[in-house]
Amino acid sequence: DAKTTQPNSMESNEEEPVHLPCNHSTISGTDYIHWYRQLPSQGPEYVIHGLTSNVNNRMASLAIAEDRKSSTLILHRATLRDAAVYYCILRRDTGNQFYFGTGTSLTVIP
Amino acid sequence: EAGVAQSPRYKIIEKRQSVAFWCNPISGHATLYWYQQILGQGPKLLIQFQNNGVVDDSQLPKDRFSAERLKGVDSTLKIQPAKLEDSAVYLCASSKGQGRSYEQYFGPGTRLTVT
Secondary structure (H helix, E strand, O other), rough: OOOOOOOOEEEOOOOHHHHHHHHEOOOOOEEEEEEEEEOOOOOOOOEEEEOOOOOOOOOOOOEEEOOOEEEEEEEEEHHHHHHHEEEEEEEEEOOOOOOOOOOOEEEEEO | OOOOOEEEEEEOOOOOOOOOEEEEEEOOEEEEEEEEEOOOOOOOOEEEEEEEEEOOOOOOHHHOOEEOHHHHOOOOEEEOOOOOHEEEEEEEEEEEEOOOOOOOOOOEEEEEEOO
């Protein structure tokens, strides 16, 4: 399995930016980096994914290090609705496992 | 666009009983996944279908778990007989394809309690 390392928990003040880090030192050249989040009592929700270049969408931005061994999910203005567990996942074709790990539990403080 | 539907949402059974979960993926999605999520852990993939064929079932406890996806649309996951350690949320997800750039769409899950 392609493993990732994330902090267990983080806190952020409402309306401030949040940077959620992820280390993936064993990433291979063709692995995609996916981020999902899971709100309480709901199924995971896709946030963003990328391969090499930084990516932006309506939910967040994904900054990928030049060596691809780490990435950062950026929430530009945290809201209370962003309180969730955020999972960083490497997706590869070989083996095909979508390994979630334990993720980072984000608390947003009003 | 309708999301992934799952039923039932909650189920309580006694150990050694049988239980079945149903999933209807997003229309047109060829790939369907079943995950098991134990409290405090991330989801664990149990089985992946591509249309009506199994792509990966390496983590499915085949002595008690079975799954099928007849006609390549709906899917059913069954546990027979259930054990206490099967208490978990069972999540169904679908995606347009199985490639590494496709995102998965998850249903709300079925919370199973085995007593």
